Amino acid sequence: MKITTHRRGLLAGGALIAAPGLARAFPVRPIRLLVGFAPGGAADTVARLLAPGMGAALGQTVVVENRSGASGTNAAGAVAAAAADGHTILLSTLTHASNPHLFTGLAFDYAAAFAPITQAVLFPTILAVRKDFPARDMAEFLALARSRPEPVIYGTPGNATAQHMAGELLQLRTGIRLEHVPYRGGSEAARDLAGGVIEASFNSVGTVAPALAAGARPLVAVTAHRIPSLPDVPTGSECGIGDFVLSDICGLFAPAATPPDRVSRLQQAVVAALRMPEVQARLRSQETESIGSTPAEFTAFITAESARLGTLIRAAGIRLS
Template sequence: MSTFLQRCARVALAASLLASAGLAHAAYPERPVTLVVTFPPGGTVDVVARLIGPKLAAELGQPVVIENRGGAGGMIGGAMVARAKPDGYTLMLDASNHAQNPAIQPRMQFDTLKDFAPVSLLLRAPNILVVTPSSEIRTVEDLVRLGKDDKNPVYFASSGPGSAQHLGGELFNLLAKTQLQHVAYKGGGPAMIDVMSGQVPVMFASMGSSWQHVKNGKLRAVATGGSQRSPVAPEMATIAESGVPGFESYEWNAVFAPTGTPAEIVDQVSQALAKVLKDPGIAQQLAAIGAEPVGSTPADLDTFRRAEIAKWQKVVKEAGLKLD
């Protein structure tokens, strides 16, 4: 074969391979997709996964298998996904710990920014300042005043050291110049039970897990932690507008893929999730747990998570927080 014909054959082969690759990506997915949830069954993150899973499956045309890999504040599931093949068949549903762990965890099994490709910010739910119904704390101003009393410390509960509730309380301390004392529990459930019973008076709780208790009178909501009032409770002021400017604390859920997943697959999943979150039924069910649907682009999620990581790193540094 002449040199000219050899070159033509190589060009044809390369074109064929490129076409095949394009067809492979265009055909995605050809089998079930696994959505790894970084928290155990029954919690808010799991509820969200099982809410969107069937709708996402319908958009993709393949089953979406929910696999719970909870533990270590989301790091067990994260380590699994970081090592997964970047082909679009393993995705991760993570929460705000995605940005908080790099700020406070001394030993990480992965690099949050380098090992995960952003897909979509699904939702945000503001943390909400709740107190025991019998508490004398009825306003943010009350908490600020009482929180500056050295002789009678005010305690706040959280689901554990380094959790969103813990860091929310520390952010409050920094901005309001209070000295609220942290009480860590092994999970949000036990913490909330003790706040309802009056063992600990205050919690910067997840709206998703606390809102039902507020509605049935077992907790009293004082203010929400978002930058704006929540559509779920528009009559309730934010902590920022109640005397602690700059306070902003959300719990959020987002989907990520292993770094190296083809951009066209990431975009396809992101667009499918955006459609799912526009479903009126999904929006209504998310509102019931105090969450606002988002459905962002991959680029917007990347900007959001980088800002969140930087924010919590600053809080941890200024508060002098350390985990053993």
């Protein structure tokens, strides 16, 4: 891979003269990859999976740093304030698109502070019900939810997560009533689904897999296409529910003024890491889909998702407490 160099010059006698030895390659020091979530979670796992391959492609170490708290805004703020030279970047989730509508008074503007690099992965979301739930498919689930006086109780990894928003989106699209139970993580919600404590759960496929193995039943994929590991589970559109696509992601961002060639180089490094056989195998084992979109594609995606989620958040009255 060719490394683009940037020449600095000295103004002497009215002419711009290239200064020998001052042309600098990128990167010239380790890359700091900030993650806005705790070690061991899905975002942290993806970051640590990508870092070695990115480092090999860039010729520099990629150091993962966790700055958890405030739904990822702590890490985002640190990257927004960092030098725009490509050496400090952010790995975030779909919160990058929803946070602007959930937080006020931030020291940075999500729409203006970042240069999207790439959507690295997708965590496909499904709706699953406990094994004794009296609905065999999505049509029966909707009919039951409309007919009984009490709402269906569903669990998610937490308030204002992508999975919570999927539940709110289903209510808006179908008119049914659901009652949300936020957990402190997807695995806790999956555990209570397997144990019959909650009736249903919106969760990522990889996280809810133990509950499915214990008898919980998937009803619908909240994705544009069927999930390869669950080929018999229909999408929302196949169930007659329009615009019912909402799953979590991991994507990378640089400070807004980072030179485009450096953003492109970082994107290529992520794609190189995603193509590594051991990374592909690990992602498949975790039911995670690799993406590797271009900066332009990822910019368009984040812009569209932010507008869509903003409308959803206002309509559903979602707040962070």
